[in-house]
Amino acid sequence: GLSVSNDKRTLFIRLHPEARWHDGVPITARDVKFTVELIQSSIRFRGYFSWVQSAEILSEREIAFRLHSELTISNVFPLSWFPIMPAHYWEGRDPTRASLEPPLASGPYRVAEVRQGRYVRYERVPGYWGRDIAVNKGRFNFDQIRYDVYRDATVAREALRKGLFDAWLERDDRYWATGYDIPARDKGWLVMDYLDHREEIGVNRVIALNNRRERFQDPRVREALTLAVDFEWENRVLRFGLLDRAMSNFAGAPSLEARGLPSEGELALLAPFREQLPKRLFTEVFEFPQSTGIGRNRASLERARALLAESGWRIEDGVLVNDAGEPFEIEFLSVDGADQRTVLPYLGALKPLGITGRIRLVEAAQFVHLRQEFDYDAIITQNDIPAPPIVFLANFFHSQSASEGQSFNASGIADPVVDALIAKAVKVTTEEEMATVCRALDRVLLWGFYQIPLDAIAPFRLVYWDKFGRPEREDLAVYKSPFPDGWWYDDTKAARIEISK
Structure with missing residues (x-):
């Protein structure tokens, strides 16, 4: 069970008295503290428990989290996302290292057999302690579950x-x-x-432009690159019309999507930043260009050409160059050959604009290294955000995550207005407040053209x-x-x- 102190600065947790690890050892408050402190030491996940100042063990089954500030909605969600880890098992072991030894767990199944590169087999745990808990009724019916590996x-x-x-x-x-x-x-x-x-919302595939690089720091250039995407053509020719365009960074959650013009609540949030935001954000409805899906989307390409000219790029002998005579080139980093089905038509659309493009296909280890070093112009990635998204906003969109190689901020978004809205988002106390700040944030991200959403989570x-x-x-x-x-x-x-x- 959970309880909160009157000043909302302490969260108390009591563990189920029957909770056991598979080795029969009880799950204790020590395990909870070990897990939270481990997460806080992780670069990628520490933000999810940054609100916890300290963890105090009150008894074998009770623990108190002392908080930096009053408890909010966004603080509670991570409690159900991270499984508790057994402190007695991990003593003397490194939980960050990969291993073929199945770790100790406490759930309805245990790993029974692992054949590297072939399969993993799970078996149901006899006498699983949580079998009769109401939320588990009717679940975990298979004696064995096996996952086969195919390359x-x-x-x-x-x-x-x-x-x-x-x-x-x-x-x-x-x-x-x-x-x-x-x-x-x-x-x-x-x-x-x-x-x-519906655990996840957002964008299934997004073209992440590396805003850390000078050529992508002009919003007019980013908008031009967005205009060159012909989603309708790709969906018709290559995707059998199966996809829906993501019109929001929070696609799949209508109450969080920026639709129409800003509401009164959004305007109140955005008003202090009016001088830092494009005027169109307040007067125009954001829409991605739509084509017939047949031939080239000439109107969008003409608009893209004009934006590139406004930002100081010109075409010489069919090549787009800047004042220094440097050509505009874009290289997509990829670990998946299937990306070519999206990237090659896109590069074909960029060619009439004078932009030279290519794909750099690398193996997984090299991709991870280059991704963490931000050594790419653009990548196709997935922005699937667990719902509700409040806790994860910083990892996807905050300026701090733009400099962290293991974050989800592949585009390197570093916008003070975005940072300010995220700071407000993590302090909301109602669903209505959450929806308003997310719509405002979505609107700022869309009009900033930091990345190019393709299809929505489906x-x-x-x-x-x-x-x-x-x-x-x-x-x-x-x-x-x-x-x-x-x-x-x-x-x-x-x-x-x-x-x-």
Whole structure:
């Protein structure tokens, strides 16, 4: 249970009396303190518990968090995001190092077997301490769950079609549209379905322009690069019309999206920064250009050309150059060959503007190094923000995270107005206040053209063999699909498929 002191400066936590680690040792306040202090020592995650000044152990099952300021909504959410870690297990071990030794845990499953590069097998824990807690009723029905590793998605799809494993999350639009037209699907044995999840909002793919580099620091240049994106063409030709454009940094949460003109509440927040913001923010509705999806979007390219000219770039012999004669070049850093399907058409659209572009495809370790060193012009990344987003705003958009290689601020956004709005966001105490400040922040980010949102976060696409029982009212799971926790094995369905093979 949780309780808060009258001055809202202390948060008390009491642990469940039956909570146990898999080795039988009770989960204690010492484990909670160990976990919070470990998170606070992490560059990437420390912001989620920066509001905790100190942790005081009151008893085996009780701990008090002393806070820097009054408790807010944003402080409470991280408590459910990070699992408690066993202090007695990690003594003498480094929790930041990768290992093939399964760590000690406390949940309904334990790691039973690991074959590096092949699979991980989980087994249900007999006598799991939390089995009869109300929130767990009807969940964790499988005795074993195995995750197979495939290095090639094409091979994995063939394995699924042959029934070598049961379920696959399809992320490629081409195969979702055309890859499962097989007899098993016609007979109802192989099922394609959407899994709704609202735990995350935001942008599935975003072109992150590296604003740390001089050529991207002029907002007119960034707007020109945004205008050159023809999302409708890509969606029609390459994505089978399956995607929706992300019109907001908080796509999927309508109450947080900047729509129409600023509300009175937003204007009150933005008024002190009016001189630092573009005038259009207060007088125009923000919209990305839309094309017919056929041919070039000439109107947008003409506007982009004019903006580049205003910012001091000119075309000489077909090449866009600045006053020093330096050509405008843009290099996309990528670790995923699939990025080429988005980047190559975009570079083709930039060519008439005189901009030379290329893709630098590297292996994973080099990508991580270059990403942390900010050694790129642009990358395609994912801005999927856990909802509600308040706690994560700084890691995605604050100037401090712009200099931290492990942050999610790939664009290097460092705007004092954004910083000020984030400072207000983390102090909100109501949902209405949260919505207002997020809409104001979204508006500032969009009109700053710091990054180019492409498609919005969408439901997961699941392809599975119909051998499972499912809850009748999965729609009651508002934030997360009950797959696989709430599903169960159905012998009758499974036998039907086996007999027919």
